Amino acid sequence: MKITDHIKNANGKTLFSFEIVPPQKGVGIADLYKNIDPLMEFKPPFIDVTTSREEYIFLERGNGLMERKITRMRPGTLGICSAIQNKYNVDTVPHVLCGGFTKEETEYLLVDCMYLGINNIVALRGDAMKGEKYFEPTKGGHKYASDLVKQIQDLGTGKYLHEEILSEENNSFCIGVAGYPEKHIEAPSMNYDLQMLKKKVEAGADYIVTQMFFDNQKFFEFVKQAREIGIDVPIIPGIKPIATKTHLQMLPQVFKIDLPEALINEVLKCKTNNDVREVGIEWAINQSKELLDFGIPVLHFYSMGKSDNILKIGREVF
Numbered sequence: 001m002k003i004t005d006h007i008k009n010a011n012g013k014t015l016f017s018f019e020i021v022p023p024q025k026g027v028g029i030a031d032l033y034k035n036i037d038p039l040m041e042f043k044p045p046f047i048d049v050t051t052s053r054e055e056y057i058f059l060e061r062g063n064g065l066m067e068r069k070i071t072r073m074r075p076g077t078l079g080i081c082s083a084i085q086n087k088y089n090v091d092t093v094p095h096v097l098c099g100g101f102t103k104e105e106t107e108y109l110l111v112d113c114m115y116l117g118i119n120n121i122v123a124l125r126g127d128a129m130k131g132e133k134y135f136e137p138t139k140g141g142h143k144y145a146s147d148l149v150k151q152i153q154d155l156g157t158g159k160y161l162h163e164e165i166l167s168e169e170n171n172s173f174c175i176g177v178a179g180y181p182e183k184h185i186e187a188p189s190m191n192y193d194l195q196m197l198k199k200k201v202e203a204g205a206d207y208i209v210t211q212m213f214f215d216n217q218k219f220f221e222f223v224k225q226a227r228e229i230g231i232d233v234p235i236i237p238g239i240k241p242i243a244t245k246t247h248l249q250m251l252p253q254v255f256k257i258d259l260p261e262a263l264i265n266e267v268l269k270c271k272t273n274n275d276v277r278e279v280g281i282e283w284a285i286n287q288s289k290e291l292l293d294f295g296i297p298v299l300h301f302y303s304m305g306k307s308d309n310i311l312k313i314g315r316e317v318f
């Protein structure tokens with residue numbers, strides 16, 4: 001079922017969902033299941049599965065020579081989506097990237113989604129490749145997420161890249177896109193970024209999922225500004241509980257977000273990682289309760305592997 005239909009059917013009740021990351025190549029799926037199992041208590045209507053960009057690795061070839069190869073460290077997004085759908089009977093949402101894929105490869109991936117009964121896609125540009133400063137579009141691929149949204153939208157109406165195929169079947173996808181309550185790092189201003197977000201909605205996006213944030217006021221302001229410029233699709237906040245002291249540096253560096261002073265101070269006072277986890281849980285519970293009062297359609301958690309903290313938060317909030 002489409003995410004937008006799940007939201008409609010919930011009649012104003014906030015739904016619970018979460019995002020998982022495929023395991024590193026060579027690691028089985030059992031650990032992933034162990035972390036998903038407890039969260040099924042909250043009856044998530046959908047689970048997102050991220051996609052990782054390709055990266056360069058260097059192999060020693062003797063005599064000091066290195067050979068550069070390209071690889072994906074966490075492949076298997078679509079396989080995991082299908083496995084989860086079968087095991088738990090929930091919808092899964094693969095993240096589809098511009099970076100690293102030609103338009104043709106994307107088309108084949110979308111066709112696979114149709115056969116697998118996957119009705120929802122999150123369309124993203126992706127970041128620059130590791131070691132590169134700026135995002136470079138892949139040869140034959142898209143430059144912006146809005147272009148990818150358009151391809152997905154077109155395919156749903158039978159407009160493939162090189163053919164138009166009219167069909168009785170409804171192959172349309174429900175398309176999610178990323179939103180940034182603290183602005184995307186490359187956007188020159190918040191207003192500019194919101195206008196680009198609007199472009200994604202105009203191209204066919206059905207809903208927005210936000211980057212993680214730790215200060216709800218930033219989300220409330222983001223929603224207000226989005227509504228003011230006519231973005232009227234559901235906006236789903238993404239929440240990540242802090243889990244280690246290293247997150248104080250890692251999260252701002254990787255996700256280009258700020259952490260509130262009060263949260264930083266609480267984390268710095270902690271003696272053990274377990275204490276930090278508890279601080280993260282407490283902060284996320286307060287954030288979640290306020291977001292539910294605000295009237296969000298879905299509360300979306302970034303699980304990044306371990307789910308024990310999300311279980312505790314869910315039990316306090318749902």
Ligand code: FAD
Nearest residue numbers: 050051095124125126127144145178184186187193196211
């Ligand atoms: P875009 O919407 O294309 O925006 C990129 C930048 O270009 C922005 O600064 C925007 O303002 C600007 N822009 C957009 N359109 C135009 C235009 N037409 N003309 C001029 N400027 C424009 N990354 C992964 O690799 N894998 C994942 O699975 C993944 N999942 C994510 C899930 C969520 C919810 C979020 C928030 C992010 C996720 N990311 C993921 C990270 C994402 O790929 C990066 O943040 C990336 O840098 C931007 O992607 P985007 O889709 O927002 O890009």
